[in-house]
Amino acid sequence: MARETFERQLQAMVDQVLVLGSMVEQAVLDSLDALKRRDLKAARRIFEGDYVINEKRYAIESGCVTLIATQQPMARDVRFLAAILEIITELERIADYAKGICKITQIISEEAIDPVLIDELQQMSNLALDMLRRALDAFVAGDADTAREIPKEDSKVDKLYNQIYRNLMEQMTKDISTVDRANHIMWAAHNLERMGDRVTNICERIVYVATGEMRELDTT
Amino acid sequence: MTEEQRRVPLSIPLDIAQKNVDPLVSPDNKIEFRDYSFYYRKFKALGNISMQIPTNQITAIIGPSGCGKSTLLRSINRMNDLVPNVHTEGDIFLNGENIIGQGVDVVDVRRRVGMVFQRPNPFPKSIYDNVAYGPRLYGFNRHDGLDEIVYNALKQAALWDEVKDKLHQSAMALSGGQQQRLCISRALAVEPEVVLMDEPASALDPVATLKIEELMQTLKETYTIIIVTHNMQQAARVSDRTAFMMIDDPERRTGILVEYGSTAQIFTNPKNKQTEDYVTGRFG
Numbered sequence: 001m002a003r004e005t006f007e008r009q010l011q012a013m014v015d016q017v018l019v020l021g022s023m024v025e026q027a028v029l030d031s032l033d034a035l036k037r038r039d040l041k042a043a044r045r046i047f048e049g050d051y052v053i054n055e056k057r058y059a060i061e062s063g064c065v066t067l068i069a070t071q072q073p074m075a076r077d078v079r080f081l082a083a084i085l086e087i088i089t090e091l092e093r094i095a096d097y098a099k100g101i102c103k104i105t106q107i108i109s110e111e112a113i114d115p116v117l118i119d120e121l122q123q124m125s126n127l128a129l130d131m132l133r134r135a136l137d138a139f140v141a142g143d144a145d146t147a148r149e150i151p152k153e154d155s156k157v158d159k160l161y162n163q164i165y166r167n168l169m170e171q172m173t174k175d176i177s178t179v180d181r182a183n184h185i186m187w188a189a190h191n192l193e194r195m196g197d198r199v200t201n202i203c204e205r206i207v208y209v210a211t212g213e214m215r216e217l218d219t220t
Numbered sequence: 221m222t223e224e225q226r227r228v229p230l231s232i233p234l235d236i237a238q239k240n241v242d243p244l245v246s247p248d249n250k251i252e253f254r255d256y257s258f259y260y261r262k263f264k265a266l267g268n269i270s271m272q273i274p275t276n277q278i279t280a281i282i283g284p285s286g287c288g289k290s291t292l293l294r295s296i297n298r299m300n301d302l303v304p305n306v307h308t309e310g311d312i313f314l315n316g317e318n319i320i321g322q323g324v325d326v327v328d329v330r331r332r333v334g335m336v337f338q339r340p341n342p343f344p345k346s347i348y349d350n351v352a353y354g355p356r357l358y359g360f361n362r363h364d365g366l367d368e369i370v371y372n373a374l375k376q377a378a379l380w381d382e383v384k385d386k387l388h389q390s391a392m393a394l395s396g397g398q399q400q401r402l403c404i405s406r407a408l409a410v411e412p413e414v415v416l417m418d419e420p421a422s423a424l425d426p427v428a429t430l431k432i433e434e435l436m437q438t439l440k441e442t443y444t445i446i447i448v449t450h451n452m453q454q455a456a457r458v459s460d461r462t463a464f465m466m467i468d469d470p471e472r473r474t475g476i477l478v479e480y481g482s483t484a485q486i487f488t489n490p491k492n493k494q495t496e497d498y499v500t501g502r503f504g
Contacts (some may be wrong), residue, residue, distance in 0.1 A: 003430065005437045006457075069487040070456035 006071050013067070013084055016060045020088060021136045023053050024095045025129055028195070031098040034124045035038040035105045035188065036118055043105035050099045057092040061085060076094060079212060083205035087139065090198040094132070097191035097198075104184045111181055114171075117164060121189060122158045127153060128195035135202045144210035151219040157196035164189045250275040250298060250414060250444040254307045256310035256320075256337065258291055258300065262319050265291050267474040268310070271463060278436055278445045280459035280483065282452055284498070287465040288475020289448040296446065297333035298326045315413070331358070334407030338419040340399030342391035342406075347374075347383050350391045350402055354410035373409040376442070377401045378435050397428025408443075415439065417447040421454065433458050452499060455483070462486040 025044055034042040064081050065075065073081055131153050138146040168182040168189075200219055208214050251273040258266035266288045273279050281289045294300045295312060298319065311318050319329050331354075342350050351370045352360075359413045360366045370387070374380040379401040383394070391402055400420060407415055417436075421429040436445055436458050449455050455462055463480040479486065479495040488498045497503050 004434055066484040066487055070483060072453050072457070 006067075006073075006077075009067055009071070009079065010080065013081070014058065016056075016063065016138065017084055017087060017091075018136060020053070020056050020060060020091050020173055021132065023056060024091045024098070025132060027053065027095045027098040028101075028125060028129055030103070031101040032122060035101055035108075035113075036122070038105065038108075038110050040109065043078060043102040047102040047106070049082055049097050050095055053095040054092060057088045060088050076209065079209045083209045087202050088203045090201050094195050096179075097195055100191045104188045108181060108184055113181070113185065117167065117185060119145050120160055120164050121185075121192060124164075124189065125191040125195075127157045127160070128192055128199065131196060131199040132202075135199050135206065138140050138203070139206050139209075142206070144207045147206035147210070148217060150203050151200040151217040154196040154200055154219045157193055161189050161193040184217050248316065249273060251446075252311075252313040252316075253292075253295075254311045254313065256295065256312055257308065258288075259307050259309075260303070261305050264472070264474045266295070267468060267476045269477050271480050273306055273444065273446060273479055274461065275444050276442075277445060277460040278440050278458055279461045279463065280455035281448045281463045281465060282450075282455045282498070283465035283475075283478075284467075284503075285450070286473065286475075287467050289465055290418055291475065292465070293418055293446060293448045294335075296414065296416060297330050297335055298324075299330075299335070301326065304381045331410050332412055333414040333416060334363050334402070334410065334412035335416040335418065336403050336407055336420050340396055340403050342394070342399050342402050344390070344392055346388045346396070347385040347391045347402060351405045351409045354406060358410065370405075370407055373405040374402075374407050376439065377405040378431065378438070379405055397424050397426070397431055400424060400428065400432060404432075404435065404439075408439075413444065413445045414446065417445065419449055420447065422450065429454070432489065456487045459483045464490075464492075464498060466494060466498070475481060 027050070030042065030046050033039070034046060064084050068078070068081055071077075131150050134146065134150050137143075138150065165186060168186050172179045172182045200217055204215070204217050207217065249272040253269045253271050256266065257264060265373070269292060281292060283289050291300060294504065295308070296314075296319075300306055300308075308320055312320050314329070314332065318324070336495045343353060345353070347368055352366055355366055355369050360369060371380065374383060379398060382398060383402075394402060400423075404415070404420075419431045424432065433454065436447070439445060440460075447455070447459065454495050460483055461481065462483045464478045464486065465475050466478050468476045479492045480491060481491075485491075486495060487499055491498060494503075
């Protein structure tokens with residue numbers, strides 16, 4: 001009978017973080033899909049739907065604050081709740097990147113984009129989302145070892161970003177009329193690159209919960 | 221922060237205090253205080269309390285010593301009647317029925333509103349006889365299923381597994397935590413609707429306290445629970461709603477209800493400065 005009620009409340013928080021995580025993942029998937037298909041309606045819908053994710057984050061934050069105030073968490077429990085406050089902020093920011101991609105889709109509208117670029121953006125998204133899924137699994141399992149490994153994947157995302165950056169710079173240099181569009185695509189790529197950084201921050205918190213150590217993780 | 225800055229005035233106008241009493245949305249209230257005041261001779265110990273206590277929830281009453289928490293609690297089962305020269309104003313409703321006044325069957329009120337006290341107070345009898353005491357008063361015997369009543373009450377109080385092999389041994393041989401759960405069993409054996417708990421864990425060690433707190437979460441599915449506690453953290457942990465009381469004035473010393481709301485709200489965003497100062501440990 002060891003604080004069963006509190007244990008249930010903590011588990012409910014984990015469940016809510018996973019719900020938020022899946023909402024964010026879906027937003028990223030949909031935003032890339034809208035960009036690829038140049039689906040302006042879908043882009044607008046995802047852009048406007050971001051508030052649902054924000055509200056979910058606020059609800060979880062409020063739940064955490066209530067548990068901290070009423071349950072006097074100590075040791076791992078207090079680290080866990082503090083980590084959730086950070087993790088949901090990172091998740092919400094990832095959703096903001098998806099929102100940003102949708103805005104870019106609306107700006108670019110129906111202009112053609114090099115399919116190679118689209119493919120590279122998709123690869124970045126796949127890598128970042130894979131990191132996110134694994135990070136959330138590690139969070140549930142309290143797996144610090146996996147959390148330390150995941151950020152190393154970020155270098156692959158960075159590499160793709162650098163590749164896209166170089167290609168776009170080259171394109172802009174050759175044809176000045178592409179500057180506007182290339183700049184927007186670069187922003188989309190930048191958003192995807194930042195997702196990897198956010199997942200790295202999430203991993204740092206998972207390690208913190210498990211070990212009590214708060215330090216930057218190696219991403220190389 | 222200096223000691224001087226920490227000090228806050230101990231007086232609060234009643235009309236301001238009552239603005240912070242959050243009316244319940246649900247009409248499903250077990251108990252309602254309506255402008256209830258309590259006097260020891262001329263001394264007004266409780267002033268104009270109005271609040272509603274919801275069914276199947278845990279309501280905590282917190283506040284500094286001497287603010288009337290226990291007096292308020294003991295009003296609900298008319299225990300205060302046992303004190304000489306007391307009188308009341310206003311009403312208390314139990315399931316919509318006024319339990320204040322001359323014509324009320326006080327014995328029936330006390331069956332419907334059980335009570336657990338600060339220190340475990342088992343009778344110097346066997347474990348079985350302690351739990352069976354109340355039902356026997358109401359005429360139950362073994363042919364009427366007394367064994368089943370005792371079993372259910374001990375089971376509900378999460379004590380059965382620990383005592384099933386020694387039901388006829390003295391209750392005085394149990395540990396403090398077990399004795400307190402036995403007292404809870406004894407209260408439950410007469411099938412009350414409400415259980416009042418006056419500092420139920422203050423004489424217990426942390427493990428026994430935890431058991432009582434977890435037990436309360438189970439019991440609230442069946443009973444309405446009201447707990448008075450000096451331990452603010454305990455109130456925060458166990459209750460669904462919290463009432464904060466304090467005295468209105470250092471001279472008059474009448475206990476008033478300052479703020480009443482969900483426990484989450486009281487401990488994260490109290491509306492009243494005195495409540496905030498109390499829950500943050502700045503006075504009291």
